[in-house]
Amino acid sequence: MPDYGHELLFGTFTTPSAKDPQHAVSVAQAAEAAGLDAVTIQDHPYNSDFLDTYTLLTWIAAKTSRIRVAANVSNLPLRPPVVLAKAAASIDLLSGGRFEMGLGAGGFGDAIKAAGGPDLTAGQRVDALDEAIEVMRGVWDTSRAGLKHEGEHYKIAGLRRGPRPAHEIGIWLGAYKPRMLALTGAKADGWLPSLDYIKSPTIAESNAMIDEAALAAGRQPSDIKRLLNIMRLSGESAGEWIEQLTGLVLEHGFSGFFFGGDDPEMIRTLGEEIAPAVRAAVDQARAQTGTAAPKSSRALSKRVEGIDYDALPAALSDRAIEPGDFRYGGVRHSYVWSGRPGLVIKPQNAGEVSEAVLYARAQDVPLSVRSGGHGISGRSTNRGGIVIDLGAMNGIEVLDAERGLVRLGPGARWSEVAAKLAEHGLAMSSGDYGGVGVGGLATAGGLGYLARKFGLTIDHVVAAEIVLADGRIVRADAENEPDLFWAIRGAGGNFGIVTAFELAAYRLGxxxxxxxxxxxxxxxxxxxxxxxxxxxxxxxxxxxxxxxxxxxxxxxxxxxxxxxxxxxxxxxxxxxxxxxxxxxxxxxxxxxxxxxxxxxxxxxxxxxxxxxxxxxxxxxxxxxxxxxxxxxxxxxxxxxxxxxxxxxxxxxxxxxxxxxxxxxxxxxxxxxxxxxxxxxxxxxxxxxxxxxxxxxxxxxxxxxxxxxxxxFPEPALSRLRALKRRYDPGNVFNQNFAIPPAEELREVG
Structure with a gap:
């Protein structure tokens, strides 16, 4: 079975013992300190000796800062899917996107029944799990109206969806038998068995069943991560364990390992010695075979014609959001206008903006530029094109408080700017809504509440850093590129992408x-x-x-x-x-x-x-x-x-x-x-x-x-057209009241 190319994940598999309530928290903190990636907790609500897993996971998330948390695995029959989905989303939001969903059909029927759960056969529990996956994802999908589900086990009539998690929560199923393995392949994001319990079918047979079900459902086998609970490994040395784990990755496609046992020395060894060594061995093997991180079939199916996604520069790969990405719903629209772009790129500096512009120029689709995303005129999003979203470039720096000189990133929002400037007794007129981005307003005008006293926002721009259509990064001010400096103060985004503004703020109490x-x-x-x-x-x-x-x-x-x-x-x-x-x-x-x-x-x-x-x-x-x-x-x-x-x-x-x-x-x-x-x-x-x-x-x-x-009444428009011919002859920046380049270049001054 091949390596599926997923990022490796190492963590712990911990018992939520009520005899020592703080023990699991200490294990999680030790795991985080050792550099491990996740802490997972057993979920057996009917066990009187166990803490409630979700209360414990919330407490662990609050006591840590980086490590992911998950139930391993959640007992579905005793946790209704709507309530479970809301609990999961709540922990994810509170922890900053650190929750994953381990989920099981519930294998202890008598214990579940004794705790007030439904009396279901094994087959019925699988059916209920199938429905629950749909319900939970429906709760998290806030892009649509009320949730309705009419199933055998769950009936939901118009539930208001939400909350939306901070990130795309993976649903990992604890599965061992053919029907559960088929469900894993058809609908789950991960397979999470325990190594000691995999008997028949074997690992190879189980993987084959998952892959077959994935393909039958129109998915790729790589859509399903393979994760493994390990209570013990054969051998005594770290070297033997590294070899075994590396083999499980390269031969059986596993990418996540959760280790039982709470010994602090074992946790340290896992985090500081074994995990880095396994990663290094796998990276080396993947480099030789050309194995890359997979794209989900959902993402691939939503790609649009005219965009060569594979040609995206490596430096922008982590900055790119495609229509199939969980984050897409948060970046596709502007404040007023609905959009459906084929790709949203969120660069973090001028160099990355330059790469994004050159990449976008090579595609056969529209290019829009966004700062804060308010965009009343509707040009900061599009349909089927590329959006360069400057929201991450949101720095606010007071360069000289006495002179009022400030430097603003185009993605900063004016409410943030106003608050920062006020700390120094300064202000800048900026419209009436704090969600407006600096970039769109400071290139078009800025009709704010201080305008009659202090003028427009653009009247106080003294310099700008700009990425041009050919990818060059230039400074424009009264001495450098003065014609360009004239044009960007009023002509919107017609001449390039401003990646930083310098403005002269003024004193105001x-x-x-x-x-x-x-x-x-x-x-x-x-x-x-x-x-x-x-x-x-x-x-x-x-x-x-x-x-x-x-x-x-x-x-x-x-x-x-x-x-x-x-x-x-x-x-x-x-x-x-x-x-x-x-x-x-x-x-x-x-x-x-x-x-x-x-x-x-x-x-x-x-x-x-x-x-x-x-x-x-x-x-x-x-x-x-x-x-x-x-x-x-x-x-x-x-x-x-x-x-x-x-x-x-x-x-x-x-x-x-x-x-x-x-x-x-x-x-x-x-x-x-x-x-x-x-x-x-x-x-x-x-x-x-x-x-x-x-x-x-x-x-x-x-x-x-x-x-x-x-x-732009004359002579302004003629001058702008001549400058457009000089700085953007191909009319790359043509989505914001596009100024057509002059047919012939003439000198302007």
Whole structure:
């Protein structure tokens, strides 16, 4: 029987004796100290001399930091699969992904019955185990709606799934007879017998049965790990044990060994001498035979055309997530948009980003780049393409607190940045949601709560490290690659992947945040009056207004969130009270808080979705603009309007200083609706469009080429096209409002 190529695993097989409750914990700690990989605990709930295995596993996980834990094996008849799955996921989450599931059909029928378990024949226990595997995996699969199962032994009607484990929990079956071996091959992730109990069928015969069942189920034999409980090995010396274990790997395909006996010296010898020697011998043999770690059949079956997965550079192999990977559900979507990429690569430094770009260029699929994954415009994911996800590049470093110089990774999120900067009395305007990534915002604009006082985020970028389309890593600032530096501040991801930003943060203590809720019956009037009042406000005031139409019989309302960038509460109160003249006040409150307190904290994984969002800029909220914007809400085509005030310090910057030319407008306006209402929304937006003056690209989901002239009015667009020809002539970075390269290269300056 061949070596299946799995990573080797060494651990202990321990009895949960209640006579010395701390003994198993001490064994686990000794095993971890010796470098072993796992501690497994017998599970016999009917035994009065044993501790409860799952309580003990939780305690062991809390008392260790690295070693994996598993029941060996869980007694299914006395542990209902839903409860067992939730317990397993809970331990896995609490331990940071260190739990594995050893599972058995329950071989002690009388003891199980005496403990209140079901009275089942051996065949019925196998059937119940088959159902239980489906149920448990269903509980862990939170990507789908309620769990239903109608079986002979388990009936589940619409259970809410979850929690989702921290990693893909392997289900290892304790199996010895043909039906159990066939079930192992068809559905399990591992075979976990005890060496002393393997009689007939033999090891070779058992492996053959597992392999045959795997192939019949459309799987590969290598989908099933072979693990072994060993109470004793023949021979007296470590050398003899190393030879036997190496043979079990290379001749019978075993890759995991759990040793009985709790002698500390034996554990030390296993971890420090035997396991390293077996690994070395197996590595040498695998190098000679070319045996590599296997890919699961599930992963292979979900690969997409156009991507040469085998050509992925070795340095990126641990960074790549394929559709069949357990981690895929956490990286496929953006905050707003659903995606189904063929490969997600999560590099950890600029060199790996460079390798990822060169690899992606060689594939015949779209390439998207993601920082934090908020991605309202929808371009940080795709279908069937490659996503370079910069989430692991999330460093936040204060280089010089006195000067306010900071270095940020593109994958850092702004809530984290705000908290870190506040420790040094610094701040940086960054939108209103803490889950937004640095990379997407700091290359497009940054319309934040401090904009009228301090300007856009891009106004404070002083340098950037960038990976270009040809894989080169360059620094762009006022002295180095100044044209590129001009372009990346406003043109999004069109010119490369920024792998680090240097920004000049500014001093800021506490701020005042106010929330005002207006009766929106006269929404056009509120928009017009609020706009005029904001323009008349001191620069310390930046206000965002969100308006919603009638919902469920409730009247329309508008909510203004206003920030006064300073601690002068009297001045803040005067400025905020002035805004209350915008319309009838339903509710008003204000707080003096640190700036990080107002940046909404991000949630967990992104679950995607979809929306239609239209974006525009205006200088003033004229009566006509206010009327047409209000019509979007009253039509029902838009479920919300959001207006962000800019102006002030934003408009102090010359329009040609960087690739964000919009330096006369005072407001950003967006309208959001469902895809089902897109036609009506577009028709009404087209009526508003002639009154707009530019567009902020991060809020726009329409990718029509005409939108480019709105985002980059001339001469900005011509200059950008010429620079695109210089830095990305093949238009590799074409997913973020792609700027087409100029047909001929010309000098720009």
């Amino acid at each position: 506490n701020i005042v945040q106010a929330i005002q809720v207006f009766d929106g019956s006269d929404m056009a009037g509120i928009l017009e009056r609020w706009g005029g009042l904001v323009e008349a406000s001191p620069r310390e005031v930046t206000s965002f207004l969100m308006a919603v139409g009638r919902r469920g019989g409730q009247p329309p309302v508008a909510q203004a969130i206003t920030v006064y960038a300073g601690e002068d509460t009297d001045a803040a109160a005067e400025a905020i009270n002035a805004l209350s003249e915008a319309g009838p006040i339903i509710e008003q409150r204000a707080y003096l808080v640190p700036y990080p307190a107002i940046i909404a904290q991000p949630g967990g994984e992104h679950h995607g979705g979809g929306a239609v969002i239209r974006s525009g800029l205006v200088e003033h909220f004229t009566p006509e603009i206010a009327r047409r914007a209000s019509a979007l809400l009253s039509s029902g085509a838009a479920n919300l309007l959001q207006v962000r005030s800019v102006g002030g310090a934003v408009n102090d910057v010359p329009s040609d200083a960087m690739a964000y030319p919009h330096r006369t407008q005072n407001f950003s306006l967006i309208a959001a609706g469902s895809r089902g209402s897109a036609d009506v929304l577009d028709a009404l937006w087209d009526q508003l469009r002639p009154l707009l003056d530019g567009m902020y690209l991060n809020f726009e989901t329409d990718t029509h080429p005409d939108r480019l002239t709105e985002a």
